[in-house]
Amino acid sequence: MDPPDSASRVFCSRILSMVNADDVNAIILAQKNMLDRFEKTNEMLLNFNNLSSARLQQMTERFLHHTRTLVEMKRDLDSIFRRIRTLKGKLARQHPEAFSRKCHLYPTSGLCALRCR
Structure with a gap:
């Protein structure tokens, strides 16, 4: 065992005397x-992350549905326009x-282009 005034005890006591207990507290x-x-x-960040994840899931489902x-x-529109062209x-x-008369009256009409095909 170390004697009471060993070097390690002196070192520790001097270090402790330099430290203010109020500052440590x-x-x-x-x-x-x-x-x-x-x-x-x-x-709060965990709650926000969970909420964001739930909202992302909802929005993903809505996005897929709308897509x-x-x-x-x-x-449907392609089918309708194909029928109209037919x-x-x-x-x-x-x-x-009737279409030739229409083409003379309205030359920019889509019917004239259709007739030329």
């Missing part, structure tokens, strides 16, 4: 306050005189 209190703040911030709806609408072609073949 203030540092410990500040660290505890910071830890509390960090824990609260971490909890499917738009694709179906485009397909009907215009049939009418142009059945009534060429």
Whole structure:
């Protein structure tokens, strides 16, 4: 065992005498306050992350639904315009005189371009 006045004891006692206990307590209190703040911030960020994840899931489902709806609408419109072009072609073949009159009156009409095809 070390004698009471060993070098290590003297060193430790001198180091301890240089440190102010009030300063150490203030540092410990500040660290505890910071830890509390960090824990609260971490909890808020976790809640925000969970909420964002749920909202992202909802918006993804809505986006997919609307995308499917738009694709179906485009397909329907393509079908409708194809039918209209077919009907215009049939009418142009059945009534060429009416279409030629129309082309003279309205040369920029889509019917004239259809007749030339």
